[in-house]
Amino acid sequence: MKKKISFKALLEILFISTRLGLTSFGGPVAHLGYFHNEYIRRRKWLDEKSYADLVALCQFLPGPASSQVGIGIGVMRAGVLGGIVSFIGFTLPSVIALIVFALILQGIDVADAGWIHGLKIVAVAVVAHAIVGMAQKLTPDLKRKTLALLALVSTLLWQTAFTQVGVILIAAFIGFLLYKENNDSDDADLQVPISKRFALVCLSLFFGLLVLLPILRETTALNWIAMFDSFYRSGSLVFGGGHVVLPLLEREFVPTGWMTEEAFLAGYGAAQAVPGPLFTFAAYLGAVMNGWQGGLLATIAIFLPAFLLIFGTLPFWDTLRRNPKIKGALMGVNAAVVGILISAFYQPIWTSSILTPIDFAFAAILFTMLVYYKLSPWIIVIVGAIGGSLLTLI
Template structure:
């Protein structure tokens, strides 16, 4: 009996690894696009979470500093197979881009592919995937006029008030609105998500997060160690970033360019390379670390910049589950769910649409890909392959 349970557990881990790795190779388009890919693969196709739980997990990760899409992937993996499932999900999703960017740093720093036609095709795929995710989530999470109004507020505020703390502010205000509008509302169907994490482990992760944030700068000054200084710079950058990967770029530039660890030209070349690979933009750290100290530097930089995100999501999940089951909190979460839809619509327009649909041909191609995904229900990998080939063809026209 025990061996049977062990076999089932390892089969779950293998399943998570295969799916997350496939996503790691094909998820182009930035964090909002990644959430669309996750929604299609994990929620719509495999039903590992219900729509409301997924939206609430997304909202939680918007609160936390770090790469939101990676944290959502970790949370889904934890729900499926515990802490090890979260680790496997994270590795599958990030290792392809980490490996690619280390190779860029070592071999291809002078090769510019950021404007290649096939990259543009993948940006159009991101438009289609996000639009599909929004349609599905919008139908379930904004069924009445009040929640449609909250989504509209989130959409307008996201586009007109673009700061690092915009999403957090929108979610807080939407939670307050939802609390007062729906505090007497009792939804008949509530799905309880299972996150096999103890509160002791969660508290330990939070303590480790804050301890490293405080201790590393002191160790850096006391030891003058190159590796501790590098780890501290990347860890601090990953700990203090709200708003996604693009926000971390100025932090990293301030940490490494003025100090002479990396030249401005190399930094910008790496940023171009980071746009050309799938996965989270935080893997740009792998490129910087590899430029500074080879493949070992790339690995250490990757661990340091993602460690805060990992500790924070493991530290908050058990308490999130407790809160979302509290009847007094459910109304607030209904408002938050609606706000997430509005935030996604805003992100669909800017930066995804504005950087992808730049001509009538692009819009026509997006319509074809959308029809393939939504009406013909073709697998995501076919959409990605078609987008890659079509983008190359469009660049030749």
């Protein structure tokens, strides 16, 4: 039985996701930390296992993993509209900021600003908090701790776009072998108010557009179709998050003469300065090429695959996760996700943020404020930005 979706629930999702969109700095792993703190620890919209399963699913799928997790949480809270509203709240602040950068502030270097460095240190505290909580829940025994360690070592030593997918597949197989007789049945309901028929339509549309758009591009001379095709393919074929999509986008637009290398790199610097998903870099590129309308078109095109894949897989994912034959595999996958998060915590979050002893001291202060004083993440973000600016004076 599908639950009734209320307007109040949609407003709540919009408010919370917008606040996260205004304060979530630090990249996809940091975003998962912010989501975990807000949606799981504070509001308990999902249990720990369901959240870990959702993260594991989004690791399998191409596209922006953190955005897909946010969409998935919105879907489970309030259906398709909840997923759309969650995405709008989390993404729109950075889209607007990057379109403004494209129209007004091109070429201004913000990558080395002190407050940006402070926000990177905030990401260290947030991600560390998330990893500690997830590790306690998802790696309670020695076997799963060992799986997490192997995933950590593998993803640190072989940093390729497909390493994470391979590690998750291997962990699923090992987990199946180790825990196939497990009778644990404490899974909570994973509410997915989407029909399987609608899911199949979304999956068909995903693959159909992947084939149809290049054909339309070749048979027409419309620039907006060429733009849509380039951004849609980039969003469809990328594993590993926002940073991986950058070389694909550069190859699509710089050699073809749509924009200069200098304009591209200026936008990359701006994208590092705003919260939210790095995929919103597409908004900057679209705005450089075709104004604010191009920015919106590029945003829709690069995120559309994420929507179609989440809507298309979530209903089947809940069925699979409840199958006794699949549960052991998921236990292995969840343990591997912990190792992958620790790996990403070190590289690039730690290595790009903790450069001196005073950086580590500041990170410890922020971690204590978040974990033990239980201050809201937005307060930590403000303190981090101010502290980062002050650190440049020392």
